Amino acid sequence: MKKLIVYYSLEGNTELIAGKILKYLEADVIRLIPKKEYPKGNFKKYIWGGRSATFGEKPKLEDYSFVAEDYDVIIIGTPIWAGTFAPPIKTFLADNKISGKDIYLYTCGAGDATDKFFDKYKSVLKDNQIVDTISFVEPLKNKISNIDEKIKEFCEKIKHI
Numbered sequence: 001m002k003k004l005i006v007y008y009s010l011e012g013n014t015e016l017i018a019g020k021i022l023k024y025l026e027a028d029v030i031r032l033i034p035k036k037e038y039p040k041g042n043f044k045k046y047i048w049g050g051r052s053a054t055f056g057e058k059p060k061l062e063d064y065s066f067v068a069e070d071y072d073v074i075i076i077g078t079p080i081w082a083g084t085f086a087p088p089i090k091t092f093l094a095d096n097k098i099s100g101k102d103i104y105l106y107t108c109g110a111g112d113a114t115d116k117f118f119d120k121y122k123s124v125l126k127d128n129q130i131v132d133t134i135s136f137v138e139p140l141k142n143k144i145s146n147i148d149e150k151i152k153e154f155c156e157k158i159k160h161i
């Protein structure tokens, strides 16, 4: 089964997890990059990014190559922004008809993703099977000792479907 990891990451946490997933399973990778990237590292990111997420913006993305039929399994990674998935993910899901896939969702947030977060996320992917979800709390900052174990476990499930 061919797998894809598609993710957005402003400050590297979601990217770090994508890299760790790749240690445990083979997958193609798409990193979504907005044509106009959000500001990093200061309060501006919360104003601009928070507003963008709250208003449901779909920022234009740099070109990427995605053929839905090529994949059975899609792993989608996003930071949590204003309680929802980051706008570049919204663009990706709006621009591509994704249905009938086994979907695995992972998030990075200042806190763990809530059920409400995942419900919202799952509703836009309703034509697919959401097999598993997992969340991480700012892994770049928090050196969680069992992070690799947690990712390995997540990947084992993906490998054995």
Ligand SMILES: Cc1cc2nc3c(=O)[nH]c(=O)nc-3n(C[C@H](O)[C@H](O)[C@H](O)COP(=O)(O)O)c2cc1C
Pocket (backbone or CB within 6 Å): 008, 009, 010, 011, 012, 013, 014, 015, 045, 046, 047, 048, 049, 050, 078, 079, 080, 081, 082, 083, 084, 108, 109, 110, 111, 112, 137, 138, 139
């Ligand atoms: C605009 C913005 C809004 C955010 N909103 C939330 C939030 O609602 N809940 C949360 O837990 N973390 C929130 N965060 C924190 C990020 O989700 C967290 O730092 C994440 O690990 C960043 O991932 P990245 O490094 O891949 O960009 C927000 C960050 C930004 C920039």
